[in-house]
Amino acid sequence: xxxxxxxxxxxxxxxxxxxxxxxxxxxxxxxxxxxxxxxxxxxxxxxxxxxxxxxxxxxxxxxxxxxxxxxxxxxxxxxxxxxxxxxxxxxxxxxxxxxxxxxxxxxxxxxxxxxxxxxxxxxxxxxxxxxxxxxxxxxxxxxxxxxxxxxxxxxxxxxxxxxxxxxxxxxxxxxxxxxxxxxxxxxxxxxxxxxxxxxxxxxxxxxxxxxxxxxxxxxxxxxxxxxxxxxxxxxxxxxxxxxxxxxxxxxxxxxxxxxxxxxxxxxxxxxxxxxxxxxxxxxxxxxxxxxxxxxxxxxxxxxxxxxxxxxxxxxxxxxxxxxxxxxxxxxx
Amino acid sequence: xxxxxxxxxxxxxxxxxxxxxxxxxxxxxxxxxxxxxxxxxxxxxxxxxxxxxxxxxxxxxxxxxxxxxxxxxxxxxxxxxxxxxxxxxxxxxxxxxxxxxxxxxxxxxxxxxxxxxxxxxxxxxxxxxxxxxxxxxxxxxxxxxxxxxxxxxxxxxxxxxxxxxxxxxxxxxxxxxxxxxxxxxxxxxxxxxxxxxxxxxxxxxxxxxxxxxxxxxxxxxxxxxxxxxxxxxxxxxxxxxxxxxxxxxxxxxxxxxxxxxxxxxxxxxxxx
Ligand SMILES: [Zn+2]
Numbered sequence: 001x002x003x004x005x006x007x008x009x010x011x012x013x014x015x016x017x018x019x020x021x022x023x024x025x026x027x028x029x030x031x032x033x034x035x036x037x038x039x040x041x042x043x044x045x046x047x048x049x050x051x052x053x054x055x056x057x058x059x060x061x062x063x064x065x066x067x068x069x070x071x072x073x074x075x076x077x078x079x080x081x082x083x084x085x086x087x088x089x090x091x092x093x094x095x096x097x098x099x100x101x102x103x104x105x106x107x108x109x110x111x112x113x114x115x116x117x118x119x120x121x122x123x124x125x126x127x128x129x130x131x132x133x134x135x136x137x138x139x140x141x142x143x144x145x146x147x148x149x150x151x152x153x154x155x156x157x158x159x160x161x162x163x164x165x166x167x168x169x170x171x172x173x174x175x176x177x178x179x180x181x182x183x184x185x186x187x188x189x190x191x192x193x194x195x196x197x198x199x200x201x202x203x204x205x206x207x208x209x210x211x212x213x214x215x216x217x218x219x220x221x222x223x224x225x226x227x228x229x230x231x232x233x234x235x236x237x238x239x240x241x242x243x244x245x246x247x248x249x250x251x252x253x254x255x256x257x258x259x260x261x262x263x264x265x266x267x268x269x270x271x272x273x274x275x276x277x278x279x280x281x282x283x284x285x286x287x288x289x290x291x292x293x294x295x296x297x298x299x300x301x302x303x304x305x306x307x308x309x310x311x312x313x314x315x316x317x318x319x320x321x322x323x324x325x326x327x328x329x330x331x332x
Numbered sequence: 333x334x335x336x337x338x339x340x341x342x343x344x345x346x347x348x349x350x351x352x353x354x355x356x357x358x359x360x361x362x363x364x365x366x367x368x369x370x371x372x373x374x375x376x377x378x379x380x381x382x383x384x385x386x387x388x389x390x391x392x393x394x395x396x397x398x399x400x401x402x403x404x405x406x407x408x409x410x411x412x413x414x415x416x417x418x419x420x421x422x423x424x425x426x427x428x429x430x431x432x433x434x435x436x437x438x439x440x441x442x443x444x445x446x447x448x449x450x451x452x453x454x455x456x457x458x459x460x461x462x463x464x465x466x467x468x469x470x471x472x473x474x475x476x477x478x479x480x481x482x483x484x485x486x487x488x489x490x491x492x493x494x495x496x497x498x499x500x501x502x503x504x505x506x507x508x509x510x511x512x513x514x515x516x517x518x519x520x521x522x523x524x525x526x527x528x529x530x531x532x533x534x535x536x537x538x539x540x541x542x543x544x545x546x547x548x549x550x551x552x553x554x555x556x557x558x559x560x561x562x563x564x565x566x567x568x569x570x571x572x573x574x575x576x577x578x579x580x581x582x583x584x585x586x587x588x589x590x591x592x593x594x595x596x597x598x599x600x601x602x603x604x
Contacts, residue, residue, distance in 0.1 A: 150489070154537060157529035177532050208488045237487050293504045293514065295446070295570075296402045297392065319396035324487075327400060327566065330518065331500070 045102035051264045052220040052256045054080045062231045062312040065092055065166045072096045074123035075260055078104050081192020084113035088222050090127030093167050094174035097127020101134050114190055116143040118224025119207045120151040122159045129176040141181040145201045145209035149180045205242035219255035227271050229262025232311035235321045243279050246272050278307050286325045299326045364454050366425045383469030389459045395477030400564045404446035405459045416464040424562045426455035433559035439552040445571035448564040451477035486522045495520040499583050499595035507578050507599055516570040517547055517583050525561040542567050544586040550579035
């Protein structure tokens with residue numbers, strides 16, 4: 001089992017050294033970038049685009065996490081306000097988190113105030129260690145759904161084992177889990193000086209700890225994995241709850257919607273129509289099997305197959321989504 | 333009991349330490365075979381024969397979700413066979429606690445039954461039938477899956493605890509005298525395995541799981557199951573039997589915290 005090894009890995013790692021923290025403060029990050037970090041395609045600041053004034057997003061690849069992409073498979077980014085920066089998600093490994101930090105530093109010298117985790121998934125939180133230690137101790141507050149910390153506690157060991165197996169032992173050794181400094185029960189505002197971010201904690205949908213970020217001054221909505229585009233949605237909470245939340249999202253004023261996976265959308269219809277069609281096909285396909293007293297295997301063979309070919313990584317996730325939906329819908 | 337569990341886990345760990353996956357499916361199956369290490373834990377030195385003429389195990393070759401792997405045990409004995417399966421022990425051979433459950437059928441034949449198990453690593457799933465004549469017979473299925481035991485038990489733990497102990501019983505159609513019918517018993521329970529290590533608080537999430545399920549039909553015990561942490565969250569039992577008369581079910585479930593949950597189910601048309 002992974003437990004004891006994971007604990008050892010977490011206690012004997014010495015990264016990040018104090019010298020690195022001092023180096024960041026003096027802006028000398030680039031000089032250290034080759035220091036025991038992977039070079040080549042995985043080195044250097046993450047490419048980001050400014051999709052709205054002050055909003056910088058990095059698009060992750062539509063791939064499974066492996067050593068080649070180091071977990072750079074989900075979107076992450078940051079919002080630059082007058083008084084500081086809020087980073088939104090941190091990538092799928094410490095190395096990706098560090099490259100995100102470099103992207104922040106290349107964009108602005110304002111301090112990072114907040115690290116917002118949109119939910120528990122490893123491709124969104126394993127870069128936390130790089131961002132969390134970027135300022136003085138305690139200067140970067142981790143912000144999440146009120147249920148984020150418990151969700152991570154229940155999965156930390158599994159996630160660490162997966163990181164080790166898929167990205168490598170060094171990544172697993174550097175990775176850290178953190179308590180949530182600012183836990184959002186329902187809504188919360190974060191003041192960045194020239195703008196105030198509005199955070200919303202949602203009922204169980206993609207996961208049981210989905211948090212969205214809206215900047216009303218620019219109409220930019222960071223949806224986290226409540227919204228998937230191009231990459232097939234992964235159900236790890238409640239498919240029925242997710243469909244409910246998507247309807248509620250449509251009522252939010254937003255002109256730029258940033259999914260957790262896939263490109264920015266300029267309307268809710270563009271952001272949500274495909275995903276709602278997929279989730280509804282999943283529900284109706286599984287219900288048909290359940291009504292017939294069918295099994296999980298029968299559901300996997302038939303439910304939602306009309307969606308094949310419409311999504312990246314469909315075959316990698318769909319059967320699991322069907323299994324998850326079956327387990328939920330047989331009770332609901 | 334905790335001591336026994338630790339020993340079992342340690343034995344499996346020791347037995348698997350030298351494993352190197354290689355070659356094709358057949359080669360892998362041989363590499364992952366831990367029968368010689370696991371069998372004595374449950375059956376001592378008793379002889380176990382080839383059960384392929386008596387029963388079969390069905391499971392997906394590769395699991396879609398390692399925490400929720402459907403497993404079906406099918407009896408190949410016809411209604412008029414002079415052989416009878418009295419109980420089936422289901423083992424997920426390379427799990428930390430290999431025993432998924434022992435399912436006894438004290439009153440009548442069960443044509444087939446299925447449940448869902450957690451699978452920690454590539455493994456054989458074994459079904460060992462205890463025959464009325466005293467023989468032990470084995471059937472097997474190799475399954476590719478990993479991470480199911482330490483997987484978080486619940487996607488929504490608050491909802492899980494709010495619904496703890498709910499039991500639902502349903503059947504494939506109206507039960508008819510002397511006609512096979514399939515029934516499913518569903519239990520809401522997180523079945524926490526105790527294997528999930530919390531990296532933030534440096535402790536294990538405590539185990540809390542279903543230990544016993546008794547299914548009665550027409551006043552007779554149809555299935556008496558003793559279960560362990562290899563059974564998935566929200567345990568279910570689906571089984572096919574041939575009722576001698578139309579009657580109701582009574583289900584009783586106990587868990588590792590000494591909770592007891594009960595449920596009755598009567599057929600729509602009343603008894604007869
Ligand atoms: Zn996610």
